[in-house]
Amino acid sequence: MKKLSIIAGAVLALAACQQLPQQTPEIALNKFSDTTLQKIYTLQDERNTAELLPFLHHNKPAYRTEAALAFASVQDTLAIPDLLGMLSDTTTSVRKAAAYALGQIGHKKAEDSIIKHMPHEGKPGVQAELLEALGKLATPVGADYLANYNATNQLALAGQAWxxxxxGLRQQHTPKSIELAIKLLSSVxxxxxxxxxxxxxxxxxxxxLTPYRQPLLNAATSDAAPEVRMAVTQALGKVKASDKAQFLSTIAQSDPDYRVRLSAIRxxxxxxxxxxxxxxxxxLQDKNINAAVATAEFIQTNPAGVEVDTLLKLLPAIQDARVRSGVIWVILRNSQPQSKSFLSNRYKQQYQNVRNPYDKAYLLKALSGYIENYQFIAEQMFxxxxxxIATTGMDAIITMRQQGDFPRRLDADFAEIFKRAVSSGDVALVGxxxxxxxxxxxxxxxQYKEYNFLTQAQQKLQLPRDMETNIELQRxxxxxxxxxxxxTPENPFTHPINWTLVKSIxxxxxxxLRTEKGTIVMQLFVEDAPGSVANFVELIDKRFFDNLYFHRVVPNFVAQGGDKRGDGWGSSDYSIRSEFAPLHYREGFVGMASAGKDTESNQWFITHSPAPHLDGKYTIFAKVIDGMEVVHQLEVGDKIIEVSLK
Structure with missing residues (x-):
């Protein structure tokens, strides 16, 4: 009877199981369905060196690779011995990741080991990563090694060049470094x-670079890649030659790419x-607005000899507010004393009639071309x-104070303006x-007998939102x-990665990205920067970016958005961690803006062209895959209509 009961129970249990809903296996949308990878990236996010180090010796190469890459963001020198040991790993990806991390940590004590290891590394990709890493930490010994290294393949040659x-960015170079660079400009x-x-x-x-005038000029005018031409054209500024004005003027008026044209102006x-x-x-009337803006900025930086009458005749033809601002500034700066007041009153009246806040801000900045306008600018600022408008007003005041002929009689007045700004409570003016x-x-x-006003301003800040201002005050x-x-004060760790969201991307x-100028399509790099991508998607879901503006556009550099204030000083009540992967800023790459490592929140930028000096310092989390022609036409004040997931 007992046996029958057991059999009957088993049958009932089987029937019950057959009636249970069947679980659908989770579909892996990205690599973070792997819980071990989640763990490694979480430890990276926490900057937890102690628990990350064992993963460098994991039996699975994929985890060793990811752990090494984690230290590219953590950047703890305690990992250097382990990472150097990984240069002998049997797996290529591990060695390459270790090389990248060593470069990111950037400590010179890795230099000797990298140089000694180079003859034993046979994989071109790893050779390239090691050579670039060496440049990030090189002493004169490393710089000499790089200049004399004999690359045997194209990847290693590129790594040597980088x-x-x-x-060079660290001012470590030799005459042979320059000679090598000149040779590498050859079209072959x-x-x-x-x-x-x-x-x-x-x-x-x-x-x-005077001795290299001709090869530089050849590359600037004939290289097939505009990205190369624009950088070489910039380098021509370091050449002393009697015909320099002629060949730069020719490039500025003839190259088909606006980025090269504005490089010639600069x-x-x-x-x-x-x-x-x-x-x-x-x-100044270039068909691309960025070239025109860069030229207006150039004459502001170099106003000597710029003819006022010529600019006054040209001004009616210039419609863009930012270009007009630069031209007006030079007009006021270079006008005769009796004309400065008359012209200033004309432009003040225009200022009062302007309604667009960005156009109004630029006109206020233009008025800083005449020193006696400082009280008017301060009144408008406060x-x-x-x-x-307030932020641009402070920029104008600082510009006036920077002029070489600033009248010392106004020292006390400007000191008082700065003190009042610090006490204003506005994070931008304070910073x-x-x-x-x-x-x-x-x-x-x-000018300051006591500093309590700085301490009081610091006590009113809200961290981590106001970290950038806090740093300025402390300094x-x-x-x-x-x-x-x-x-430098560090941001507290308050915003861990949302793994549930990451796994859904x-x-x-x-x-x-819909703008007034057109639509831009970006592709997110969730596997390289999961925390940054999750944060970006969270903000998209909240419609955070809709109806904001591109508040910063630096010609042939970046277009930047994501700021609620609209002046570049707007942050969130939290910060996220910097995430550095072996990616490189090229045209159309999207990075997180920051005030230093681990201070990112809601601002981001799109690059106009290669910006290698940003590599490994600003998180790359996306790239533009369609609409770069729109990016190249963006101006300060262009509205971001809507940002949505496709």
């Missing part, structure tokens, strides 16, 4: 090597206006309802004024009190 570029060299060499020559400080620094006048006037107060060129220390307090600069997820 290595000398990275070393691979694109990556040419691009790196061009950026080395353009961005390395204090190079005299390279004209130091030349007399009369020599480059036709090119300047032409590019009374502004829109943050962009900008604090930075101005400690500018050694201004010599304002004697200024240290400066005024004569202390060595204290350790498909690899290659696309985003539609």
């Amino acid at each position: 290595g000398i570029y990275r070393a 060299r691979p694109y990556e090597a040419r691009l790196a060499a061009a950026h080395f020559l353009a961005r390395t400080p204090r190079l005299d 390279a004209m620094a130091g030349l007399e206006f009369a020599q480059v006048k036709p090119a300047i006037l032409a590019t 009374g502004a309802e829109q943050p962009i 900008m004024a604090a930075a101005a107060i400690r500018d050694p060129k201004f010599n304002l220390r004697s 200024t307090l240290d400066y005024l009190s004569g202390k060595r600069e204290s350790i 498909p690899e290659g997820q696309q985003v539609l």
Whole structure:
């Protein structure tokens, strides 16, 4: 009887099981369905070196690779011995990840081991990563090694070129480095090597490239890649030649790519206006707004000899507010004393009639071309309802104070404006004024008998939202009190990765960014920057970005958005961690804006062209896959109508 009961029970149990709903296996949309990978990235997010280190010795190569890449973001020198040991790993991806992480940590104690390991590394991709990493931490020994290295394949050659570029940024280079870069500009060299060499020559400080005039000119006018031409054209600014104005003017008016044209304008620094006048006037009316803006900025930076009558005649033809602002600034700056007041009153009246806050802000900045407008600008700044007007007003005040002929009789007045700004409670005015107060060129220390106003302003901040302002205040307090600069305050860890959301985002997820100028399509890199992507998607779901503006556009650099204030000083009540993967800023890559490592929240930018100096310093979390022609036409004040997942 008992046996029958057991059998009957088993039958009933089987029947019950057959009636249970069948579970559908979870579909993996990206690699983070793997709980071990989640764990590694969580430890990276927490900056937990102690628990990350064992993963560098995991029996699975994939986990060793990911753990090594994690230290590219954590950047703890305690990991260096383990990472150096991983350069002998049997798995190529592990060695490559270790090399990248060593470069990101950037400590010179890894230099000797990398150099000694190079002859034993046979994989081109790893060779390239090691050479670039060496440039990020090179002493003169490493710089010499990079200049003399004999690359045997194209990948290693590109890595060598990026290595000398990275070393050059740190002012570690030799005459052979320059000679190598010039050779790498040859059209027979691979694109990556040419691009790196061009950026080395353009961005390395204090190079005299006069002996290399002809190869530079050849590359600037004939290279097939505009990204190479624009960097080489920038490098031409370091050439001393009697025909410099002529060849730069030709490039500025003839190259089909606006980024090359504006690079030629910027390279004209130091030349007399009369020599480059036709090119300047032409590019002030360039069909691409970024070229015109860059030219207006150029004449502001280099106003000597710029003819007022010529600009007054040109001004009616210039419709863009930002370009007009630059031209008006130079008109006021260079006008005769008797004309300055008359013209200022005309432009003040225009200012009062303008309704667009961005146009209004630019006109206020233009008025800083005449020093006696400082009280008017300060009044508008402190009374502004829109943050962009207040912030631009402070920028205008600082610009006036920076002029070499600033009248010392106004020292006390400007010091009082800065003090009032610090006490205003507006995070932008506080941060900008604090930075101005400690500018050694201004010599304002004697103007402040006590510093309580800085301490009081600091106590009113809300962290981590106001971290950028907090850093500025602390540095200024240290400066005024004569202390060595204290350790930069760190943001608290308050916003861990939302793994539930991350796992719901498909690899290659696309985003539609609708703007007044057209639609831009971006592809998210959830597997490289899960925390940043999850944060971005959370903000999209909240409609956070809708109806905001591109508040910052730097010609041939970035278009930046995502700020509720609209002036670049708006943050959220939290911050996320920086995530650095072996990706590189090229045209159309999307990065998180920050005030330093681990301070990102809601602002982001799109690059106009390669920006290798941002690599490994700003999180890359997406790229533009359609609509770059829209990106290249964006202006400050262009509205972001809607951001949505595709």
